[in-house]
Amino acid sequence: MSELSADKVSVAFAGLKALSGVDLTVASGQIVGLIGPNGAGKTTLVNVLTGFQAATEGSVRLDGQGLSGLRPHEVRRRGIARTFQGGRLFRDLPVIDNLEVTGVGLGQSRKAAIAEAEAMLDWVGIAPLANRIAGTLPYTDERRVAIGRALMGRPAFLLLDEPAAGMSAQEAAELSALIRRIAEELGCGVLLIEHNVGLVLGLCDHIVVLDSGAVIETGPPAAIRDSERVRHAYMGTAAETDLPVLEVEA
């Protein structure tokens, strides 16, 4: 059992307060949702958790141990993996090599990395894509490759930044099933950032709502669904007024 937490994390960009005093905890096997309107600070929090962004105040802890000062690759080697908004695959490399990079990045030989990559593609359900050049893949396949790449070396935590963006309801449902397997079968603690609130409500054990860099609500899905404050925060952004209507079956 492992625990990843942000402890009163604040980040300021030249006057702009992107995060102020944010607390958040993810435990092994748990799926925690992180929602909030555009610019709320969700990606910034993931960047802080993975060493891409230093916190101005506060700290990040893995099982009580501080992670501040670690560089991104060092954070990854401690078992905290992430994906990016927009994929960031190694576009010129075949899919299998995309996964292999993580293997060798974590210190495996190429042979061992290839073997794990093949098994992982199978597990994620994209084995037929192994030799496709990553840059030629459609959107939804890209996301799965990114998730497979992040899962190499069996990280204890996986932070997903808007994995369902642009997906149809059907594709989102498949992704949802995959995320559930990641938590249940791999025992991975998942932090899920998503604008598809229906997906988050249907999938997460616990949800944190950010607005303008601050946590405005936290609790189980039912509580978030009924929160006036959350509804209000989302009113500001026209695109997101469809709060909790879209329901995704478990």
Next chain:
Amino acid sequence: MSRSPLRRSLATPVLLGLILVAFALVAWAVGSKPFNQTIIDIFLKVIFAVGLWVFIGNSGVISFGHIAFACLGGYVAAWTTIKPMMKGISMPGLPDWLMQTEIPYWAAAAVGAGWAAVWALIFGAVLMRLSGIAASIATFAMLAMVNSIYSNWDSVTAATSSVVGIPIVRSVWPYLIAAILAVVLGWAYGISRHGLALRAARDEPTAAAASGVNIPRMRLIAFVVSGAIMGMGGALYAHSIGIVTPDTFYLGLTFITLSMLVVGGMGSLSGAVLGVLFLSSLIQGLRWLEAGVQVGTSTFALPGGVQEIALGAVMILILMFRPAGIMGNRELTLPRAGSDTPGRSGPTN
């Protein structure tokens, strides 16, 4: 598993090696001294271009400084192979043990490679934290520093005067072997996990770091490997002409070797090698034309200076139409049966 990319990529060094062997056989068959020297020079340029490719091609960081490592290697050849008596005159400040050292050229090439690698490690430890244009400028500063030290430290380098008496090796075979060795080293680096990780970092640094890749360290490894190859090339260069000055290894050589890499295509090992073969052949052809060709009873000759102009024009034209170089990012491989994968990403594909 049907997939064995490592074994399949073996075709690349084999094919490149065979092309180099063909060049050596032509030199041997022709048997003319100047032509022999031309082929030797091509093999040396292959070594340099491959050395450059190991770092530049895989990291994406342009280095203007690698000829500094050739300089380090060249002077190792001078220090370790010239007769002690001659060294005493031209470089009286050498320590006694080095003054007495007299080793064969191939050993000097190996020591030159090691010496250059040590300095690549030292310089690289600082430089590899930089990225983009800052890193490129810093490599140029390194070249200027090395040149300046070797131009002024007269008791061990004879300053800007020529150091003569380096045993000249006139046979093409040692240079062929060294060029093939460089190609094999470059290939082995390219398919290694370090090469793969560095190319990933070149294309998508953020994602590579998030995949556990320690980017400065991967760059440093490439820098040291490439430094060693350049050091070997520098020592052999010294043995090909028998004489070194600091300016032998400076802007001229930097420009021509980088041009060869860029024209061939810095995205692939094959590009590095073929760029050398292509531009060297072009230069040689133009030289012959400048010297004059007998057509019937009259001699046809290009006016002097046309060589440089034509070379520049050809380079510009190639880069206009093929900005990624002649080879793009492709490697020379055997045609593949029953595969639909367009291999486009470095030597493993």
